[in-house]
Amino acid sequence: MGKHSIGRVEAFPPGKQSLVRVAGRTLGIFNINDEYYALHNLCPHNQAPVCLGDVGGTLLPSQPGEYIPGMEGEILRCPWHGWEFNIKTGSSLFDPAVKVTTYAVTVENGELVIEI
Amino acid sequence: MNAVAESLTVGEIASRGRETYRIIDCDVHHAAPDMAALQPYLPEPWRSKIVNSASHIGGLGYLSPAGHRRKDAIPPGGGMVGSDPEFLHRQLILENKVDLAILTGEMYGWNMHPNEDYANAVVQAFNSYTIEHWLEPYAQHFRGAITINSNDPHAAAAEIDRLGARPDMVMVIMGATSTRPYGQKYYHPIYAAAARHHLPIGVHPANAGVGIAHAVTAMGYPRTFFEYHTGLSTLFQIQLISLVAEGVFEKFPDLQFICIEGGVSWLPQLLWRMDKNYKTLRADAPWLKRLPSEYVLDHCTLTTQPLEEPPDPTWLLYIFEMIQAEKTLLYASDYPHWDFDANHVLARLPQHYKKAIFQDNAARVLRL
Numbered sequence: 001m002g003k004h005s006i007g008r009v010e011a012f013p014p015g016k017q018s019l020v021r022v023a024g025r026t027l028g029i030f031n032i033n034d035e036y037y038a039l040h041n042l043c044p045h046n047q048a049p050v051c052l053g054d055v056g057g058t059l060l061p062s063q064p065g066e067y068i069p070g071m072e073g074e075i076l077r078c079p080w081h082g083w084e085f086n087i088k089t090g091s092s093l094f095d096p097a098v099k100v101t102t103y104a105v106t107v108e109n110g111e112l113v114i115e116i
Numbered sequence: 117m118n119a120v121a122e123s124l125t126v127g128e129i130a131s132r133g134r135e136t137y138r139i140i141d142c143d144v145h146h147a148a149p150d151m152a153a154l155q156p157y158l159p160e161p162w163r164s165k166i167v168n169s170a171s172h173i174g175g176l177g178y179l180s181p182a183g184h185r186r187k188d189a190i191p192p193g194g195g196m197v198g199s200d201p202e203f204l205h206r207q208l209i210l211e212n213k214v215d216l217a218i219l220t221g222e223m224y225g226w227n228m229h230p231n232e233d234y235a236n237a238v239v240q241a242f243n244s245y246t247i248e249h250w251l252e253p254y255a256q257h258f259r260g261a262i263t264i265n266s267n268d269p270h271a272a273a274a275e276i277d278r279l280g281a282r283p284d285m286v287m288v289i290m291g292a293t294s295t296r297p298y299g300q301k302y303y304h305p306i307y308a309a310a311a312r313h314h315l316p317i318g319v320h321p322a323n324a325g326v327g328i329a330h331a332v333t334a335m336g337y338p339r340t341f342f343e344y345h346t347g348l349s350t351l352f353q354i355q356l357i358s359l360v361a362e363g364v365f366e367k368f369p370d371l372q373f374i375c376i377e378g379g380v381s382w383l384p385q386l387l388w389r390m391d392k393n394y395k396t397l398r399a400d401a402p403w404l405k406r407l408p409s410e411y412v413l414d415h416c417t418l419t420t421q422p423l424e425e426p427p428d429p430t431w432l433l434y435i436f437e438m439i440q441a442e443k444t445l446l447y448a449s450d451y452p453h454w455d456f457d458a459n460h461v462l463a464r465l466p467q468h469y470k471k472a473i474f475q476d477n478a479a480r481v482l483r484l
Binding site: 081 | 180186187
């Protein structure tokens with residue numbers, strides 16, 4: 001376990017999706033309304049580089065015939081097979097136990113710090 | 117930073133315990149950058165018509181929420197995925213350590229265009245484009261499939277005769293959707309031509325419910341891409357039943373069919389149901405001399421992608437046993453489409469299956 005600074009917060013504005021190399025791992029860094037999230041760039045399905053996928057919204061659980069768009073900007077969709085993950089938790093939308101590994105991100109003296 | 121390097125490539129997967137076999141990928145979708153790229157190979161009036169998208173087949177409006185193509189396979193210069201030979205060669209052959217890719221294209225569904233003269237010209241042009249831009253420059257790693265318009269069997273046979281002697285063309289490919297079942301006499305000129313050139317016939321889903329096709333299913337049109345895509349296995353079931361029942365494999369004893377991208381695990385049920393019915397109903401097909409399942413297992417192979425992913429991966433081994441996977445399965449990635457398989461289930465296979473599926477079966481059927 002260690003703390004790793006990955007740069008000034010200004011380099012990670014809201015909506016930006018970045019890849020950084022930390023402690024031998026490639027992480028995707030996401031800023032959702034100035035909350036920061038770090039996800040391992042490795043899909044639990046077939047080890048695809050999941051953080052290269054599109055970020056967007058999804059359709060929320062609903063009744064048959066009902067369409068409820070939501071979670072805009074909070075869903076990462078793997079570039080290979082299109083599995084959807086909640087960026088805030090790393091969990092897939094079809095089974096919360098199927099997850100991309102997440103890492104704690106804090107802001108210290110204006111720097112983003114990842115704990116690995 | 118190289119994010120992709122963290123992913124296991126299919127080459128690395130296969131090479132675990134690898135002895136001395138090649139990886140042959142039997143379904144790689146190359147494409148022309150745009151229809152204008154086919155113009156040099158088209159006579160008029162088709163040369164002018166091809167660049168007008170209103171002259172194409174159209175679609176049904178099914179939209180995959182994930183998109184239809186692998187997002188990281190867009191060439192660096194932009195354009196269609198699969199349309200840049202150099203980039204495809206780098207991403208699939210070099211980075212994934214595939215030894216030989218069978219280029220299947222994306223044009224086999226033109227059999228559902230209402231104008232068969234136009235469709236014939238387009239598939240011929242695409243074949244010529246493939247030879248000039250893909251097969252000849254990359255002779256070491258690419259082999260081709262002769263795309264035909266199966267809806268005009270005599271023209272299709274002529275195209276097979278035009279290119280069938282080329283050593284770099286190792287397969288004929290046609291769409292899995294047809295206006296009548298593929299076993300029927302109407303299509304036999306295609307099979308005679310393929311047999312003349314010792315070429316197997318690949319069948320790939322395309323344009324189900326589109327153009328002059330019947331409805332996507334016998335129940336009409338499902339609402340979503342999820343339903344449409346899951347149901348594609350049924351195309352192969354209908355076609356295999358017909359090929360067996362019409363005696364195609366008695367009439368063409370060396371003919372091989374390859375079911376591409378239809379899945380695998382439905383096959384045992386089909387074999388057993390046919391065999392059971394045949395015992396009572398054999399007078400419907402008195403020309404058959406063996407059980408239906410025996411024809412299928414001797415004359416048909418299936419590509420692995422999209423391989424089913426059961427909750428317990430070892431269950432696939434039971435299916436493999438039921439379908440004699442050591443002789444009936446061929447590895448395919450479906451690069452660069454969304455349901456690409458760099459498949460970890462294959463990595464856990466016993467060694468004899470890996471050698472057979474990655475190399476031996478394709479080498480036998482495609483005469484590589």
